[in-house]
Amino acid sequence: MTLDYESLRVIWWLLLGVLLTGFAVMDGFDLGTGILLPFVGRNDAERRVVINTVGPVWEGNQVWLILGAGAIFAAWPLIYAVAFSGFYLAMFLVLCSLILRPVGFKYRSKMPGKTWRSSWDWLLFVGGFVPALIFGVAMGNALEGAPFRFDETMRMSYDGNLFGLLSPYALVCGLVSVAMLTLHGGAYLALKTEGIVAARASRLGAFAGIALIVLFATAGAWTAYGIEGYRIVGTLAHDAASNPLAKTVSRATGAWLDNYSTMPLTLAAPALGFIGAMLGVFGLGSAKPIIGFIGSTTAVVGVVATAGVSMFPFILPSFLDLSSSLTVWDASSSKTTLVIMLVAALIFVPIILAYTAYVYNVVWGKVTTKTVEADHMSY
Amino acid sequence: MIDPTLVELSRAQFGITALYHFLFVPLTLGLSVLLGIMESVYVMTGRPIWREMTRYWGVLFGINFVMGVSTGITMEFQFGTNWAYYSHYVGDIFGAPLAIEGLMAFFLEATFVGMFFFGWDRMSKVAHLCATWLLALGTNLSALWILIANGWMQNPVGAVFNAQSMRMEVSSFSDVLFNPVAQSKFVHTVSAGYVTGSMFVMAISAWFLLVGRNREFARRSMTVAASFGLASALSVVVLGDESGYTASQNQRMKIAAIEAMWVTEPAPAGFTLFGFPDLDARETHMKIEIPWLLGLIATRSTTEEVPGIENLVQENKGRIESGMLAYGSLLTLRSHPNDAEAKSLFDTHVGDLGYGMLLRKYTDHVLDATPAQIEKAAWDTVPDVLPLFWSFRLMVALGMFFIGFFAYAFRLSAKRQLDKHRWFLKLALVSLPLPWLSSELGWVVAEYGRQPWTIDGVLPTFMSVSSVPATNVWLSLIGFIVFYSVLAVVELYLMIKYVKLGPEGAYGLPELGRDDRAAALGE
Known part of the structure; x- marks a missing residue:
């Protein structure tokens, strides 16, 4: 079986979606748990329960992000170059938060001092909130387009700064992300804990779910009628060497709806976002945490897919120089690299899923004050 | 023209964060294997002291591991944030080993490190032992893929330039994988990690013996570390020679310098x-x-x-x-x-x-x-000739010292006299920082010696930078220095506390209200 370059690019666009969704689902509840930590746990014992729900698994979960970044580097090197350097200071903040979080989980309960522990608790909150917000803001900026252009040697210049990222539209996208991951974290905690901690997590998670529905609808309407989307003008070869400068692009309000009218089936993506959020709120409101968690997971899948589907084939458009925009057809690696990476992914992703499932099976069950006390290795 | 200040700042930041990252990596590499060995002895003999050893060295491993993992994210991100042109120019080749590292190795180690800590009461003895070895395997495979990527920077084989996409593209992935530079660097680097892990166990055990506590525990730990350390120290030097030989074939300027x-x-x-x-x-x-x-x-x-x-x-x-x-x-x-x-x-x-x-x-x-x-x-x-000349000589001298040190330790352990000579225990204690020093010097030789290239003979360093304002890199560089310094202080503080707590006090500490633990920590 041989795959042509065009199909490989679409497959890698889908795989990028799978990896980002994997990150948002798996690491998402860690981030959400961090955001909820100071509010769901009111004393040290409760907070240790919250931290130990993710204690055995956060390290594995975080690899979804590292793998996501690695896969972008390998399969979409131009996206990696432009997004990471363009959003320079935002990425620095994400990085600091992502370093604080593992260290916080590991070190917090290693010393008995009250100040020591409560400082780490708030750092864990920051470590959850900041990446959740910035990933959403970055998505918003991708939808609006970023101010970059390439010269003839493909050196990029970027005409913007940290505050330029914080447009009102991008902030709404950031809040969508925070609400979504708080719902997800709440659902996870409701599932893994009991008593007062589970009750608080359910209540806060349900609030976040309602906020998600409102914010997702707002962002949707804004995307459709407020900001300008992008379109490729004329034809662009789908199997040529990656050279973004070889195409013409136009902007128009409503262009991000094109895919939904040409392929109505894609409406399933935003629909899943809403249905998932509602299911999450219902599950958490009616003390059915499993339904809540299925709902929040569905919402995460739906929201991430909505962003991807709206923009296809664009991945990172530029409003400064429209033809510098990066699309599925001209920002990928070579055919050989896409094949190699596909083979690697087909071999290893099933193995990863298998042992991840094994680990979740080993740590299955509720985390309570008792189980935390009983295990000397607990955080 | 490309702003020279930006280039210098980006290099300084990458150098500082890489050297910092590598303060934690060698210990992770070495200690993970030592944990596997100790736990294997426990499972085979069933003697509880070996379980205690695995758990205690495991606690110290954990304090170090988390720093290695987190600071590694910085390394991956920086290719995109600070070296965007590099990422575009060679991402087609360089990105693949990094991504495969995530798929094959990092997932494995990060998933099973959770089981190492949380699996003691939840898994059978053998299943837990498997988790520990998978953790060690993941850690070492991770080094393999990173060094395949790094080896390609030193010896860029299996790639051709494509004028249409304006970048290097893969022509033979097997050449990239079986790059001789990458292979010898891999064994050299992990062996250096094993030496670090062995020295860590030797030095802390020596301290226990010097202050007269945990004698059985310390003696057994030293026995394992002495033999493992000797094998590794020999391997570092032999494979170091191999990397010298392969470097002379493709990086003649580095050798001359x-x-x-x-x-x-x-x-x-x-x-x-x-x-x-x-x-x-x-x-x-x-x-x-x-x-x-x-x-x-x-x-x-x-x-x-x-x-x-x-x-x-x-x-x-x-x-x-x-x-x-x-x-x-x-x-x-x-x-x-x-x-x-x-x-x-x-x-x-x-x-x-x-x-x-x-x-x-x-x-x-x-x-x-x-x-x-x-x-x-x-x-x-x-x-720059002078720093290379001296870094290399100091590294080699340290390598020779490790062979002598572990050979003597091995002899003492064979004669069951590891705890008999106080001068040797003191030497072990003060030698603790030396493996870190030699690893860092090794990276200085390898990477500083690669200048002026990021990819040897293919892409100059100054061309590789992102087009970001130098002020942004100032901000992130200062941010990293402050943030990393605070983290280093916290890490060392915890490490020293937990060494002092010793095997008898290091678990169960998290429970507030246990007065004995709090007292043990002096709070």
């Missing part, structure tokens, strides 16, 4: 043991030389010559002139892809394209470069 060999000498060349190389005067002051030795190490023959710095600079001047033609015809091809004349000129000189780019440091119009600029660019291909 390390040796401060200014002009080609008749074969076999002598090895300069001591001296003060002076790049401006192009000579080495006060040098002490061992005849023949360098020629034998670098070429494994008595007749082959090791080329000197000035000879290589002359050679590179020719490559820069050829690279100018490649660069000029490439620009024509970018605007007129079907120009046959430009195409054939480009194909002839494409191998020297990177050398042509060296001129971009002095002029935006490479084709109009003056002879003086070409001369300057040719001398730019010489890395």
Whole structure:
């Protein structure tokens, strides 16, 4: 079986979606748990329960992000170059938060001092909130387009700064992300804990779910009628060497709806976002945490897919120089690299899923004050 | 032109964060395997002391591991944030090993490290042992893929330039995988990690014995570390020699700079043991030389010559002139892809394209470069000789010391006298920082010696940077220094506390209200 370059690019666009969704689902509840930590746990014992729900698994979960970044580097090197350097200071903040979080989980309960522990608790909150917000803001900026252009040697210049990222539209996208991951974290905690901690997590998670529905609808309407989307003008070869400068692009309000009218089936993506959020709120409101968690997971899948589907084939458009925009057809690696990476992914992703499932099976069950006390290795 | 301040700041940031990251990596590499060995003994003999050893060294492992994992994210991100042109130019090749590292190795170690800590009461003995070994395997495979990526920067095989996409693309992935430089660097690096892990166990056990506590625990730990350390120390030096040999085949300038060999000498060349190389005067002051030795190490023959710095600079001047033609015809091809004349000129000189780019440091119009600029660019291909010369010698001296140290430790352990000589225990304790020092020096030799290239002979370092304002890099650099310093203090504080707590006090600490633990911590 041989795959042509065009199909490989679409497959890698889908795989990028799978990896980002994997990150948002798996690491998402860690981030959400961090955001909820100071509010769901009111004393040290409760907070240790919250931290130990993710204690055995956060390290594995975080690899979804590292793998996501690695896969972008390998399969979409131009996206990696432009997004990471363009959003320079935002990425620095994400990085600091992502370093604080593992260290916080590991070190917090290693010393008995009250100040020591409560400082780490708030750092864990920051470590959850900041990446959740910035990933959403970055998505918003991708939808609006970023101010970059390439010269003839493909050196990029970027005409913007940290505050330029914080447009009102991008902030709404950031809040969508925070609400979504708080719902997800709440659902996870409701599932893994009991008593007062589970009750608080359910209540806060349900609030976040309602906020998600409102914010997702707002962002949707804004995307459709407020900001300008992008379109490729004329034809662009789908199997040529990656050279973004070889195409013409136009902007128009409503262009991000094109895919939904040409392929109505894609409406399933935003629909899943809403249905998932509602299911999450219902599950958490009616003390059915499993339904809540299925709902929040569905919402995460739906929201991430909505962003991807709206923009296809664009991945990172530029409003400064429209033809510098990066699309599925001209920002990928070579055919050989896409094949190699596909083979690697087909071999290893099933193995990863298998042992991840094994680990979740080993740590299955509720985390309570008792189980935390009983295990000397607990955080 | 590319802002030189931006280049210097980006290099400083990458260097500092990489050296910092590598404070944690070697211990993770070495201790993970030692944990596997100790737990295997426990499962085979069923004696609880081996379980205690695994758990206690595991607690210290955990404090270190988390720092290695987190600071590793910085390394991956920085290729995109600070080296965007690099990411575009070689991402097609360089990105793949990084992504496969995530798929094959990092997932494995990160998933099973959770089981190592949380699985003791939840899994069978054998299942837990498997988790520990999978953790060690993941850690080591992770090093393999990172060094395949790094090896490609030193010896860029299996790739060709594509004028349409304006970047390097994979032509043979198996050449990238089985790159001899990558293979020897991998074994050299993990062995250095094993030496670090062994020294860590030796030094802390020696401290227990010096203060007269946990004697059984410490003696057994030292026995394991002594034999593992000896094997690893031998492997570091032997494989270090192998990497010297492979480097001499593809990075002749690096070898010439390390040796401060200014002009080609008749074969076999002598090895300069001591001296003060002076790049401006192009000579080495006060040098002490061992005849023949360098020629034998670098070429494994008595007749082959090791080329000197000035000879290589002359050679590179020719490559820069050829690279100018490649660069000029490439620009024509970018605007007129079907120009046959430009195409054939480009194909002839494409191998020297990177050398042509060296001129971009002095002029935006490479084709109009003056002879003086070409001369300057040719001398730019010489890395800074003095720091390389001394880093290398210090690293080798430390490597020799480790062989002697572990050989003596092994002899003592065979005679069951590890706890009998206080001077040896004191030596073990003060030797604790040395493996870290030699690892860092090793990276200085490898990466500083690669300058002025990010990808040897293909892409100059200054060309590789992102187009970000230098002020942003100032901000992140200062941010990293402050943030990393605070983290280092916290890490060392916890590490020392938990060493002092010892095997009897290190678990169960998290419970508030246990007065004995709080008292043990002196709070």
